[in-house]
Amino acid sequence: MTASAPVPFEGRYAQGTQQLEIARRGDGYWLDLEDAGAGGCSFSAAAIRVDDRLLASLQDWKSGAVLTVRRAGNGSVDVFSEQEDDRFSLAAFCRGGATLSGNYRPAAR
Numbered sequence: 017m018t019a020s021a022p023v024p025f026e027g028r029y030a031q032g033t034q035q036l037e038i039a040r041r042g043d044g045y046w047l048d049l050e051d052a053g054a055g056g057c058s059f060s061a062a063a064i065r066v067d068d069r070l071l072a073s074l075q076d077w078k079s080g081a082v083l084t085v086r087r088a089g090n091g092s093v094d095v096f097s098e099q100e101d102d103r104f105s106l107a108a109f110c111r112g113g114a115t116l117s118g119n120y121r122p123a124a125r
Contacts, residue, residue, distance in 0.1 A: 023087055025070055029120035036095070036120045038063075038070070038085070045070055047085065049095075049109075049116060057110035059083075074105055081105045083116065092121045 025045060029036040033053030039046045044064045051057035063072040063085065074081035074097075081099065083106060088094045096117050097105050106116040 023068075025065070025085065025087070025093065028123040029093055030123040031118045031120045034114075034116075034118075034120070035123065036093070038093075047072055047083075051110065051114065053114070056112065057114050057116055059109040059116055077108055078105060088119055090121070092119050094119050 025038045034051040037048045049059040061072040063070040070085040072083040084098050086094050
């Protein structure tokens with residue numbers, strides 16, 4: 017039995033007014049998240065693939081903090097922090113009470 021190829025992450029995703037673009041860059045990935053809404057989220061970082069997740073360091077914000085992107089159903093991706101004590105870390109990149117966390121669905125091209 018052969019292992020199936022990993023599902024690619026590359027693409028554009030949206031959650032409300034937040035737009036997430038994931039692109040290949042060298043051996044890793046580049047995450048770019050912008051929000052045109054009142055929350056005003058903004059985040060860009062390099063990420064590495066570990067099994068079925070992409071991991072981006074939030075080291076500049078807090079030592080040991082990591083943003084995780086994981087495949088979800090229907091082609092969508094979930095963005096979250098796996099560290100329970102860092103559950104609010106993804107709000108640090110937004111204004112107005114918004115957060116980077118959530119389920120992002122494939123965006124129309």
